Amino acid sequence: MKTAARNRRASLATWSTLLIASVTAGCLTTPLKLTPDDSPVVLSQQLIAAPDPGMRGPLAVKTLYYGSGTDERRPEFRDSVAIRTATVDGSKLAGPPNPEQGKIRKKYWGFDFTKLPVNGRVWYPEGAGPFPLVLIVHGNHSMEEYSDPGYRYLGELLASRGFILASVDENFLNGFMRGENDARGWMLLKHLQAWRRFNDSTGSPLQGKVDMHRIALMGHSRGGEAVAVAGAFNRLSHYPDDANVKFDFDFDIKSLVAIAPVDGQYTPANKPTPLSNYNYFLIHGSHDGDVSSFSGLAQYERIRYTGDSSYFKSAIYVYRANHGQWNTVWGSLDGGKRSARVLDIRGLISQADQRRFAEVYITAFLEATLRDKREYLPMFRDHRVAGRWLPKTMYITRFQESSFHAAANYEEDVDVTSGSVPGVTLEGDSLATWKEAVIPYRWRGSDQGHNAVTIGWNNHIAGDDTTKLGKPASYSVTIDDSLRSAWRVDGGSSLVFSLAPTDAKPGPRSPAKDSTKAKGDSASKKSPAPKAKPKPKPKKDAERDSIPMDLSIEAVDAAGHVARVPLSGYGVPRRPLEAFVYRRAGRDKERFANTFEYVLQTYTIPLADFVRATPGFDASRLTTVRWRFDRTVAGTVLLDNIGFARIPAAFDVPAGGMKP
Amino acid sequence: MTRTHSHSARTASLRPSSFVIAFALALALSVPACTARAQRDHYAPLVLQLPASARTMAMGGVTMATRDVDAVFGNPALVGGNNTLSLTGSRYPGAATAGQLATAMNVGKLGIGLGVSMLDAPTTTELPPLQSQVLLDDESFARPGSSLAATVAASFNWKGFRWGAAGKYAEERAYFSRGGAYAADIGVTKDIRNGTITTGLAVQNIGTPIRGNGVGRNLPTRVALGIGRTGYGLGKWFDLGGAANFAVRRDGRFVGSGGGELSYVPIEGVSFALRGGVRAPELHAQQPITAGLGVMLDRVALDYGWESMRGGGGAHRISIRLR
Numbered sequence: 001m002k003t004a005a006r007n008r009r010a011s012l013a014t015w016s017t018l019l020i021a022s023v024t025a026g027c028l029t030t031p032l033k034l035t036p037d038d039s040p041v042v043l044s045q046q047l048i049a050a051p052d053p054g055m056r057g058p059l060a061v062k063t064l065y066y067g068s069g070t071d072e073r074r075p076e077f078r079d080s081v082a083i084r085t086a087t088v089d090g091s092k093l094a095g096p097p098n099p100e101q102g103k104i105r106k107k108y109w110g111f112d113f114t115k116l117p118v119n120g121r122v123w124y125p126e127g128a129g130p131f132p133l134v135l136i137v138h139g140n141h142s143m144e145e146y147s148d149p150g151y152r153y154l155g156e157l158l159a160s161r162g163f164i165l166a167s168v169d170e171n172f173l174n175g176f177m178r179g180e181n182d183a184r185g186w187m188l189l190k191h192l193q194a195w196r197r198f199n200d201s202t203g204s205p206l207q208g209k210v211d212m213h214r215i216a217l218m219g220h221s222r223g224g225e226a227v228a229v230a231g232a233f234n235r236l237s238h239y240p241d242d243a244n245v246k247f248d249f250d251f252d253i254k255s256l257v258a259i260a261p262v263d264g265q266y267t268p269a270n271k272p273t274p275l276s277n278y279n280y281f282l283i284h285g286s287h288d289g290d291v292s293s294f295s296g297l298a299q300y301e302r303i304r305y306t307g308d309s310s311y312f313k314s315a316i317y318v319y320r321a322n323h324g325q326w327n328t329v330w331g332s333l334d335g336g337k338r339s340a341r342v343l344d345i346r347g348l349i350s351q352a353d354q355r356r357f358a359e360v361y362i363t364a365f366l367e368a369t370l371r372d373k374r375e376y377l378p379m380f381r382d383h384r385v386a387g388r389w390l391p392k393t394m395y396i397t398r399f400q401e402s403s404f405h406a407a408a409n410y411e412e413d414v415d416v417t418s419g420s421v422p423g424v425t426l427e428g429d430s431l432a433t434w435k436e437a438v439i440p441y442r443w444r445g446s447d448q449g450h451n452a453v454t455i456g457w458n459n460h461i462a463g464d465d466t467t468k469l470g471k472p473a474s475y476s477v478t479i480d481d482s483l484r485s486a487w488r489v490d491g492g493s494s495l496v497f498s499l500a501p502t503d504a505k506p507g508p509r510s511p512a513k514d515s516t517k518a519k520g521d522s523a524s525k526k527s528p529a530p531k532a533k534p535k536p537k538p539k540k541d542a543e544r545d546s547i548p549m550d551l552s553i554e555a556v557d558a559a560g561h562v563a564r565v566p567l568s569g570y571g572v573p574r575r576p577l578e579a580f581v582y583r584r585a586g587r588d589k590e591r592f593a594n595t596f597e598y599v600l601q602t603y604t605i606p607l608a609d610f611v612r613a614t615p616g617f618d619a620s621r622l623t624t625v626r627w628r629f630d631r632t633v634a635g636t637v638l639l640d641n642i643g644f645a646r647i648p649a650a651f652d653v654p655a656g657g658m659k660p
Numbered sequence: 661m662t663r664t665h666s667h668s669a670r671t672a673s674l675r676p677s678s679f680v681i682a683f684a685l686a687l688a689l690s691v692p693a694c695t696a697r698a699q700r701d702h703y704a705p706l707v708l709q710l711p712a713s714a715r716t717m718a719m720g721g722v723t724m725a726t727r728d729v730d731a732v733f734g735n736p737a738l739v740g741g742n743n744t745l746s747l748t749g750s751r752y753p754g755a756a757t758a759g760q761l762a763t764a765m766n767v768g769k770l771g772i773g774l775g776v777s778m779l780d781a782p783t784t785t786e787l788p789p790l791q792s793q794v795l796l797d798d799e800s801f802a803r804p805g806s807s808l809a810a811t812v813a814a815s816f817n818w819k820g821f822r823w824g825a826a827g828k829y830a831e832e833r834a835y836f837s838r839g840g841a842y843a844a845d846i847g848v849t850k851d852i853r854n855g856t857i858t859t860g861l862a863v864q865n866i867g868t869p870i871r872g873n874g875v876g877r878n879l880p881t882r883v884a885l886g887i888g889r890t891g892y893g894l895g896k897w898f899d900l901g902g903a904a905n906f907a908v909r910r911d912g913r914f915v916g917s918g919g920g921e922l923s924y925v926p927i928e929g930v931s932f933a934l935r936g937g938v939r940a941p942e943l944h945a946q947q948p949i950t951a952g953l954g955v956m957l958d959r960v961a962l963d964y965g966w967e968s969m970r971g972g973g974g975a976h977r978i979s980i981r982l983r
Contacts, residue, residue, distance in 0.1 A: 020932075028927050176854060333896075340896040342928040584928050 030585040032346050034320070035577045039394055042572055043387035047654040050375040052389050053367055054360035057161030059125035064205060066194070067119035067169070072110040074146065077119040077169065082205050083198055085118040087111070088190045092245050094173060094183035101177055108143065109172050116187065118194050119169035121148060122206075123155030125162050129209030132216070132370040133195060134158060134165045135188055139221025139262075141330060143174035150327030151220075157359050163366060164210060166191065170223070181222055181266035182241070185229025188217055189249045214370040216255040218362070220326055221291060224261020224282075228273050228299050231256050240268035255279040255369040257362055259326050260288055261296040272449065276304040279369040280313040281380070282398075283361065285321025285354070286579040286597065289334030289343040293441040294597050297398070298449040305402035310648065314365075314380035315398035317599045318357055319577050320347055325354040344583040353391035360389045374650040381604055381651045382571060394577060396500075399602040404496055404645040405487045407477055410436045410451035423483035430473040432456040432506030433636055439600075444593040452498075452600065452640035457629045460508040470509055472630035474554075477642055478623055489644050490620035491608050497642040498600035499567070501549045501575045504636040549573045550631035553603075555610040558621040563610035566631065570603045573637075600640055604647065701944050702911060703880035704789030704839075704870045705832040707779045707807035709943055710758060711950075713748050714965035714979035718952020719919025720937025721967075722903040724886020725849065725860040729764045729981060732773030735862040735886065736813035737824030737847035739764050740771015746981045752795040753973030755802065756781035760979075771815040771824070779807040788832040788839045789870060789877045792943035796971055803835040813845070822849045824862075830879070832870060843867030843879050860886045880942075881910045891923065899923040899931075915940040919950065929958045935965070945970050952977075959983040 067077035069084045091102070091113040102112040111117070125131055136154065138147030148167045155165040168191055173180050192215065199210035219227035234253055239245035256278050264272060280303050282296040300315050324330030325348070332348055333339045348354075365380070367373035378385045383395045408419045408426060416436055417426050428434045433456025439448040457473035460466065479489070487493070550568045557563075567573055576596035580588045588595050607619035627639065703709060711717035712733035716726060723734025729746040731738035743765045750758040762775035781794035782802030790805050813826035824847045831840035847862030863883050869876040884907035891899030904918035919937025926932075933954035941948055947968035954963040965977040 022926070028930060337896050338893045338899075338925075341925045582928070587928070 028585060029583050030344065030580055030587075032344070033578060033580050034347050035394070035574075037392070037394060038572065038574070039392040042384055042394070043390055043392060045384060046388035047385040048375060048378060048389075049654065050373070052360070053161075053363035053376060054157070054356055054389060056157055057125075059127060059160050059162055061156050061159040062124055062126055063155075064122050064124070065120070066122065066166075066198070068117035071117060071119065073108070074119065074169070076121065077117065081119075085194050087115040087117050088187070089114045090116045090183045090186065092239065092242055093186050094177070094180045098178070101175070104175070105143075105172055111172070113183075116172060116183075117169070118187075118191055119148075120166040120191060121155075121169075122164065122166045123152070123159035124164040124206070124209065125159045127162075127209075130199075130211035131162055131164045131209060132214035132366070133192075133210050133212065134163050134216045134218060134366060134370075135168055135191055136165060136218040137168040137170055137184065137188055137220070137223035137226055138327060139219070139223040139226075140174050140177070141171075142336065143171050145329060146171050147174070147327060147329055150329035153328060153355055154358065154362065157363060158366065161363060161367070162371070164206075166195070179266055181225045181229055181262075182233075182239075182268070184219075184222060184226035185231075185233055185266075186239075188219075188226060188230040189233060189247075189251070192249070192251050192253075213252040215251055215253045216257065216366055216370055217253060218257035218259065219261065220259040221323065222262055222265065224258035224296060225263055225265055225273075225299070227256045227258055228261070228263075228275055229266055229268070231275050231278050232268065232273050253278065255281070255365065257365060258282045258296045258299065259358070260284050260291050260323050261299065262291055263295040263298045272302055273299065274304075275299065275302060276306055277309065277311055277402075278303065279311050279365070281361070281365040282313075282315035283321075283326075283358070284315075284317055285323065285325075286317060286319045286577055287321060287345075287348055287581055288323040289339065289345075289581050290323040292581055292592065293443040293446065294448075294599055295441070297599070300398065301448065301450045305400075305404075309402065311402040312377075312380060312651075313398075313400050316361065316383060317396040317577075317597070318349075318354070319394035319396075319579070320349045321354045321357070321393070322348050325351045326358055328355075342582060342584075344580060347580070349391055349393050353393070356391050360386065377648075377650045378653055381602075381647075382653060384571070385653055394574070396574070396577075396599045396601050397571070398498060398600065399604065400496070400641070401645050401647045401651060403647060404641075404643050406641060406643040407479055407483075408453070408642040410453055410640060416453070419477065419479075421483065423480040425478045426453075427476045427478065428455070428474070429476075430457065430459075430471060430509060431475065432458050432473070432509060433504075434475070439598050439638060439640070440593055442592045442594050442597045444591070448598075450640070452638045454502075454636060454638055455627070455629075456504060456506040456636035458506045458508050458634035459629065460633060461511050462508040463511055469633065472628050474626050474628045475639070476624050476626040484620075484622060487644050488646060489607070489622055491611055492646055493607050493619065493644050494647050495553070495555070495605045495607060495625055495642075496602065496645050496647075498602045498640045499573065500598055500600040500638045501573050502598070502636045502638060503575050505634045506636065508634075547632065547635075549575065549635050549637075551637075552628040552630050553605060554624075554626040554628050555607065555617065555619070555622055556624040556626065557618045558623050559616075559618065561614055561617040563614035563617040564628070565605060565609055565613055567603065570605050571601050573601070598638060600638055602641070604645075604651075606652070701789075701792050702878070702909075704877040705807040705809065705830045705841075705879075706781070706790045706792060706794070706943075707758070707777050707809050707832075708830055708843075708865060709792075709880050710750075710777075710779065711965070711967065711977070712777075713746060713760065713762070713981075714952055714963035714977040715935065715954060717965035717967050717975075717977050718935035718937060718950050718954075718963070719903055719921060720905075720917040720939040720950050722886060722888070722905040722917050722919055722937070724847075724862060724884050724903075724905045725858040725888030726886075726903045727858065727888070727890075729762050729773070730760070730775070730979075732762050732764065732775035732811050732813045732826065733760070733777060735824065735847040735849060735860045735884075736773070736826035736845050737815050737822045737849040737860060737862065738858075739773030739813045739815050739824060739826075740766050742983050744981060744983050746979055748977060748979040750975060750977040752781070752975045753969050753971065754781070754795055754797040755799075756795045756797075758977075769816055773811070773813040773815075773826075775809075775811045775813075777809045777811075781805045781807065783834050786835045787837045787875055788834045789875070790832055790834060792945035795943075795945045795975065796969060796973070805832075805834045807832045811845075820850070822851075824848070830870060839870045839875070841867050841870040841879060856890055856892075858888045858890075860884075860888075862886075878910055882907045884908075894922075897925055899925060909942070915942060921954075923954075929956075931956045933963075 364376035783805030815824035888903035917939035952965035
């Protein structure tokens with residue numbers, strides 16, 4: 001009897017404990033919050049007629065490994081290498097500032113930074129070639145859970161379509177390392193040197209198969225920064241932090257792909273990594289539980305295009321994507337298994353969908369930039385043209401083509417009326433907010449390293465009559481004749497700018513002062529004393545706003561013709577996409593400055609569209625572009641990178657155009 | 661400017677081999693004690709020989725390598741860290757009760773810990789030192805007895821190790837008589853395997869015998885070595901931790917103790933812990949088995965500890981820790 005009672009008590013205690021634990025966890029968990037999905041409408045069209053780039057191609061796929069042949073930990077790089085490679089000495093790049101890390105690696109891997117292996121797993125198409133070469137490198141993760149096999153899905157897809165993909169092993173740089181992204185980037189270039197030998201060596205299984213003039217580098221997380229570092233080092237003769245290390249690379253790298261990259265972990269000569277004249281494609285998930293801000297945007301902004309060659313850069317923010325699902329080894333928990341306690345993964349799109357996005361866009365980018373499949377180019381300007389190929393979630397696209405000339409990027413001075421070059425004038429009318437400031441990241445205390453103008457308006461006139469509206473507020477950019485000529489602005493040009501509505505709503509504007517009424521007006525004396533009204537509650541300067549937004553873009557020519565198009569015809573002016581990363585209620589607000597990231601959508605409006613809208617409008621005599629806030633009564637937007645470009649026709653939305 | 665975030669800057673799960681060996685050794689040293697003869701009480705004061713907090717009690721009384729506010733009662737090299745306050749109350753099978761207050765903070769590069777530990781135990785003897793039997797007795801005509809220790813400890817990093825020292829005053833009273841002594845601890849710790857394992861060494865209770873009314877008894881001086889492992893992940897929701905101590909007492913006796921902690925973490929900041937320990941009893945009144953539970957909610961932790969005592973009863977201890 002006693003035993004039975006004791007068992008009952010123990011059972012009761014156990015169940016009570018579990019119940020308390022579940023209830024506690026339940027009470028502390030934040031409810032799932034997602035921005036309402038507009039993809040059924042936004043992604044309802046498929047305007048590109050080319051084959052789906054996410055589908056496998058016709059070529060048979062072969063695989064091989066290359067490497068040191070002595071790897072103690074990785075049987076594939078010890079026993080299965082088809083091509084042996086020599087080790088490289090990365091001690092000057094990866095060694096400092098913590099030599100202890102070298103010892104840790106020596107103990108685990110059997111080598112330190114002086115003998116880094118050049119290991120890779122390769123997917124390549126059957127056939128004579130030569131095929132474009134793409135290297136992909138993982139980022140930081142547990143060094144004992146090897147990351148390089150996690151891109152097999154891309155390897156098999158790309159190889160079947162005629163690319164060689166090598167997933168580079170840099171697991172020995174993983175773990176508790178800091179500031180080693182120079183070594184990660186440099187290793188990529190050492191791999192390319194190895195590939196040159198593979199291609200040139202008689203008897204090599206890859207002899208003659210590699211097109212060393214069509215190369216792309218891809219990287220994920222820290223690897224995403226590493227590809228930018230590699231791009232910069234590729235054109236340098238010396239290592240910026242120690243000129244005794246000489247570089248001799250100069251490969252024909254055409255394109256760089258950064259997947260959820262970090263930025264600024266390595267700064268050559270203490271400067272943000274400069275980069276120019278590469279095609280650049282950047283993707284990042286809104287629900288990234290590791291790199292929780294879109295930090296690659298800073299590198300995106302730093303890419304410059306010089307000369308006459310044609311390049312472009314594009315960045316896509318993928319709502320509900322995380323950090324790890326781009327790699328099959330990393331998976332949905334961005335902080336490892338135990339981060340299930342921390343991260344809210346309920347809102348994530350499925351692993352298959354996230355990889356599907358990578359397959360579609362990365363393949364399209366490589367097809368377009370390495371194999372001149374120009375039919376895919378419109379995707380990088382406006383994701384809506386590929387609605388049927390994309391997983392159903394929301395996207396924000398940034399885009400810039402090398403012919404772009406910035407009229408206003410808000411970097412040059414503190415005068416809000418001057419543009420980025422002489423000959424540009426900026427003007428605001430009836431604005432509640434008009435200021436230029438750096439765009440903050442979601443991460444508290446950090447920013448995108450780039451300024452934008454914040455424009456707020458409220459067309460309501462303060463007072464008893466809540467229907468009374470004033471003249472629509474506006475913000476305009478005026479360019480002079482010489483600039484227009486220099487940039488060859490005409491009907492073949494496009495107006496380009498990036499814009500993001502925010503959730504701030506300024507209060508009503510003050511009524512215009514009535515100068516006809518004077519103090520002591522006799523009429524007012526006769527009128528009965530107005531009934532005392534209760535004091536209105538003090539209103540905040542800017543309230544949160546969630547009403548869908550639209551506005552008009554006006555173009556004015558020298559003859560005064562005004563042409564107007566709605567912004568929503570060229571993209572969705574969405575308010576910030578809310579992303580809650582953590583399970584604990586309140587954690588996101590505690591750890592981040594915002595529960596969203598400011599990601600500006602790029603709008604490209606052909607000036608020919610203005611001509612169509614208003615016959616008589618002469619694009620070649622354009623003087624002013626105006627953002628006229630006439631379609632939403634009140635709101636705030638961030639506006640940046642305003643300019644003109646003569647974008648090649650291949651980027652145009654295919655015939656038929658987007659239906660608004 | 662961008663932040664320097666990275667993909668999970670963690671290293672791989674580490675093999676717990678060294679820890680397991682140490683833990684097994686501690687068990688091996690403590691298990692024979694389960695069947696050992698009744699111990700005689702050799703040292704005084706009694707309060708310095710009782711476990712520190714509910715958590716340490718539940719884990720066999722190990723303190724050499726466990727990071728806790730109560731390190732002030734254990735290895736002084738581990739004091740400091742987060743600003744923490746701990747309050748503990750204990751009830752023994754007899755009429756004895758005990759209480760502890762400990763706090764830890766950082767002052768510049770120093771970790772500072774302060775602790776007061778007090779035992780109220782009615783006694784049938786008129787002179788100190790108290791015997792551990794007072795923890796079990798519930799005599800109607802017992803006289804007032806108490807044991808008290810106040811400690812201040814500091815720690816700092818030097819040459820890759822964390823060093824610490826503590827000074828304490830201990831006193832014991834029985835009826836109207838009392839005896840007191842000053843004592844010191846010194847300790848050193850080293851984190852290994854990227855901080856997942858802590859090792860510690862300390863010499864405790866260095867001082868002259870405690871005296872009262874001409875009777876003297878040595879302090880419980882000892883050299884103790886410990887190892888502790890913080891949460892070793894068992895799947896997504898559970899962590900396993902443990903600690904082990906080995907000590908050589910003044911009389912040359914070698915004693916061991918060890919304990920483990922299984923935590924269920926349903927969400928960040930909340931954990932429910934189940935603890936158990938085994939020890940070689942050093943007091944006549946003690947038995948080898950200890951156990952306990954703990955609940956942590958962000959900065960507040962509530963722990964319960966139980967230790968088996970001679971005569972079939974047990975001592976209960978509750979601690980609340982505020983960070």
